[in-house]
Amino acid sequence: MPGREGFIYQYRNCVILRDHKLQKEDLWVRDGKIINPEKLFYVEKKKADIQINCHGSIIAPGYIDIQINGGFGRDFSETDDIVEDVKFVAKSLLEFGVTSFCPTLVTSSREMYKKIVPFVKKQNGSSDGAGILGLHLEGPFISKEKKGAHNEANIKDFKNGFRDVEEMYCHNFDNVAIVTIAPELERCSEVINELFNRGIKVSIGHSGANLVTGETAIQQGANMITHLFNAMLPFHHRDPCLIGLLTSNQIPTERTVFYGLIADGIHTHPSALRIAYRVHPKGMILITDAISAMGLPTGKHHLGNQSIEIQGKRATIAGTNTLCGSIAKMDYCVRNLLKNADCGPEFALEAASLHPAQALGIAGSKGTLDYDTDADFLLLNQDLNVLATYIAGNKVWDSGNVPGL
Amino acid sequence: MRLIIENTAADVGFWAAKYIKRKILDFNPGPDKYFTLGLPTGSTPMGTYQKLIEFYKAGKLSFKYVKTFNMDEYCDIPRDHPESYHSFMWNHLFKHIDIEPENAHLLDGNAPDLDKECEEYERKIVQAGGIQLFLGGIGPDGHIAFNEPGSSLVSRTRVKTLAQETIIANARFFGGDIAKVPTRALTVGVGTVMDAKEVMILITGAHKAYALHKAIEGGVSHMFTVSAFQMHKNTIFVCDEDATMELKVKTVKYFKGLHNLHEKLIEEKL
Numbered sequence: 001m002p003g004r005e006g007f008i009y010q011y012r013n014c015v016i017l018r019d020h021k022l023q024k025e026d027l028w029v030r031d032g033k034i035i036n037p038e039k040l041f042y043v044e045k046k047k048a049d050i051q052i053n054c055h056g057s058i059i060a061p062g063y064i065d066i067q068i069n070g071g072f073g074r075d076f077s078e079t080d081d082i083v084e085d086v087k088f089v090a091k092s093l094l095e096f097g098v099t100s101f102c103p104t105l106v107t108s109s110r111e112m113y114k115k116i117v118p119f120v121k122k123q124n125g126s127s128d129g130a131g132i133l134g135l136h137l138e139g140p141f142i143s144k145e146k147k148g149a150h151n152e153a154n155i156k157d158f159k160n161g162f163r164d165v166e167e168m169y170c171h172n173f174d175n176v177a178i179v180t181i182a183p184e185l186e187r188c189s190e191v192i193n194e195l196f197n198r199g200i201k202v203s204i205g206h207s208g209a210n211l212v213t214g215e216t217a218i219q220q221g222a223n224m225i226t227h228l229f230n231a232m233l234p235f236h237h238r239d240p241c242l243i244g245l246l247t248s249n250q251i252p253t254e255r256t257v258f259y260g261l262i263a264d265g266i267h268t269h270p271s272a273l274r275i276a277y278r279v280h281p282k283g284m285i286l287i288t289d290a291i292s293a294m295g296l297p298t299g300k301h302h303l304g305n306q307s308i309e310i311q312g313k314r315a316t317i318a319g320t321n322t323l324c325g326s327i328a329k330m331d332y333c334v335r336n337l338l339k340n341a342d343c344g345p346e347f348a349l350e351a352a353s354l355h356p357a358q359a360l361g362i363a364g365s366k367g368t369l370d371y372d373t374d375a376d377f378l379l380l381n382q383d384l385n386v387l388a389t390y391i392a393g394n395k396v397w398d399s400g401n402v403p404g405l
Numbered sequence: 406m407r408l409i410i411e412n413t414a415a416d417v418g419f420w421a422a423k424y425i426k427r428k429i430l431d432f433n434p435g436p437d438k439y440f441t442l443g444l445p446t447g448s449t450p451m452g453t454y455q456k457l458i459e460f461y462k463a464g465k466l467s468f469k470y471v472k473t474f475n476m477d478e479y480c481d482i483p484r485d486h487p488e489s490y491h492s493f494m495w496n497h498l499f500k501h502i503d504i505e506p507e508n509a510h511l512l513d514g515n516a517p518d519l520d521k522e523c524e525e526y527e528r529k530i531v532q533a534g535g536i537q538l539f540l541g542g543i544g545p546d547g548h549i550a551f552n553e554p555g556s557s558l559v560s561r562t563r564v565k566t567l568a569q570e571t572i573i574a575n576a577r578f579f580g581g582d583i584a585k586v587p588t589r590a591l592t593v594g595v596g597t598v599m600d601a602k603e604v605m606i607l608i609t610g611a612h613k614a615y616a617l618h619k620a621i622e623g624g625v626s627h628m629f630t631v632s633a634f635q636m637h638k639n640t641i642f643v644c645d646e647d648a649t650m651e652l653k654v655k656t657v658k659y660f661k662g663l664h665n666l667h668e669k670l671i672e673e674k675l
Contacts, residue, residue: 026500038485038495045506 010048016059018369027059029375032392036371061353061367062099062376063330067287069104071294077106078304082116090129094397096329097386099376100131102177107139107150118172125391134177142206143182148231161187162194173198180226182207183217196221206231211244224258224359246280258359260287263337264328270340277341286333286352291325335384406640408660409667414609414645418452423671426466434470441472443539446493449607458501468504472533476550480514480589488578512591523562539601543608546570547616547629551592558633560594595633603639611647618651
């Protein structure tokens with residue numbers, strides 16, 4: 001139900017995440033933004049129009065998933081109606097606390113990019129679904145040696161520099177938020193530079209690069225690592241490769257290297273998770289990297305030309321033990337991080353909200369409960385289960401577990 | 406005067422809050438009859454404010470028909486500076502109760518014309534029907550509000566330059582850096598507070614003991630501006646044991662002997 005224009009909502013009896021701490025404070029919202037009640041009281045001399053009792057819930061910023069390949073049976077890289085698929089997933093994600101996301105395309109053919117890239121528009125979230133922050137183009141400019149589950153036939157390089165990138169993505173960068181590239185590819189500097197100048201974030205991944213190559217890419221404008229540990233060379237004590245970026249001293253001090261991490265308990269060992277957390281907590285971003293099988297019930301499913309079996313928290317190629325991608329929901333990842341990293345709820349919540357917002361350069365409006373930011377927030381219980389989801393101050397999903405909401 | 410001697414600072418806060426609640430309920434305010442309260446800031450009244458908030462949350466007291474006038478505010482720091490008195494009052498009282506925003510009055514230390522701001526404030530108090538009960542604290546040098554030693558005992562709301570001792574005492578709120586403490590403030594005058602129907606001064610802690618002694622056992626002197634309230638018909642001093650350390654045993658014994666009478670002042674009516 002949309003909020004009334006000019007109406008002031010006061011969420012009371014809650015604990016909110018602000019200034020990196022959970023504090024007993026009320027949350028005030030008007031016209032889709034979080035507002036400053038002290039200023040409201042002294043300058044506008046106004047009070048709340050509606051007070052909402054949150055019954056002791058935690059209020060946190062809505063989660064932001066910057067790497068998600070589909071879900072609920074929809075696959076963003078294999079589709080004839082991308083707009084409909086994105087819309088369906090956007091709506092389904094609300095239940096799991098995601099209020100904004102970057103639909104992700106794995107390495108695809110130019111024909112597929114032509115069908116998809118120009119049509120997925122950045123848009124605000126609403127009761128119809130989570131907001132779209134832009135596409136995450138994970139490929140095709142990656143390393144063949146580190147392709148992971150990507151289709152080798154579609155992997156390309158950019159020997160003609162940025163022209164090749166423009167060609168591949170149909171000269172349409174308006175809808176793109178992130179591009180993952182392997183920084184060892186020839187003419188990479190030029191590509192990173194061009195993308196950076198267009199305000200697109202460059203993520204390093206699916207790469208066999210050593211540490212120096214990674215550092216150069218960061219110095220040139222890349223600012224994140226795609227699913228840390230996966231599809232890259234492992235840590236070696238004489239060349240830590242891309243994992244060494246977490247502790248590199250060649251990064252300009254005012255910049256942070258962010259890294260996506262799949263905290264489903266399966267794709268990253270809890271010990272590896274703890275190493276990353278202890279060594280460079282500020283940079284950790286929780287991603288789901290979810291495949292189309294996410295959200296489907298236990299059992300066998302035919303998705304595209306694959307037969308996938310879901311058992312418990314694992315998705316394998318039917319009849320084998322081979323993992324075929326992650327199916328964890330974002331709120332599960334947050335709870336799992338909390339359990340395994342001993343990091344406290346504030347950090348677990350920020351890894352899914354503040355950090356991705358910072359990485360995308362949108363922390364001035366998303367990912368926090370700061371005054372004058374967008375009122376995308378969640379009501380959670382003490383165990384960080386989602387009780388209700390709000391976008392622009394409107395309730396877009398309700399578990400039914402908070403009386404009178 | 407009445408001198409209420411409680412055991413601890415927490416007891417002082419509780420007694421004062423009960424007294425304020427009793428006065429408001431007896432007054433029975435309504436849309437045509439507001440109860441006006443004068444309010445201080447600082448560590449002394451925090452316990453009182455906490456208790457008033459508890460009374461409100463328990464449904465025992467409403468501030469819907471209460472108007473407040475704070476005593477003072479710093480000049481030259483923004484309204485939302487964490488150490489401004491606007492911030493103090495918002496965080497320690499206003500945000501927790503049901504007072505109407507237009508009824509919470511504070512001086513604006515950033516007003517373009519400070520003298521005019523002070524005159525306006527006096528006028529607003531008169532317009533509100535005067536102050537029923539003015540709550541106050543006492544500085545270590547015996548001052549009330551920012552009426553530093555040497556302030557006229559008939560002074561009105563005005564701009565004051567802060568005394569060195571006050572600046573030092575306040576440095577703890579500005580990271581211990583004296584250079585960051587504002588040097589000017591707007592303050593109600595001694596005369597302004599004297600105009601209230603009733604005045605209640607809270608004093609807690611051994612470091613205030615000498616000031617209390619000068620205020621009630623010395624003469625009326627502009628060097629200890631709180632002493633002016635010896636000339637007010639209805640003054641209550643509420644203090645803890647530690648603050649009595651410089652008083653004569655005779656004074657303390659006399660007022661402690663009136664304990665039963667004092668309890669009647671705050672008893673809950675059915």
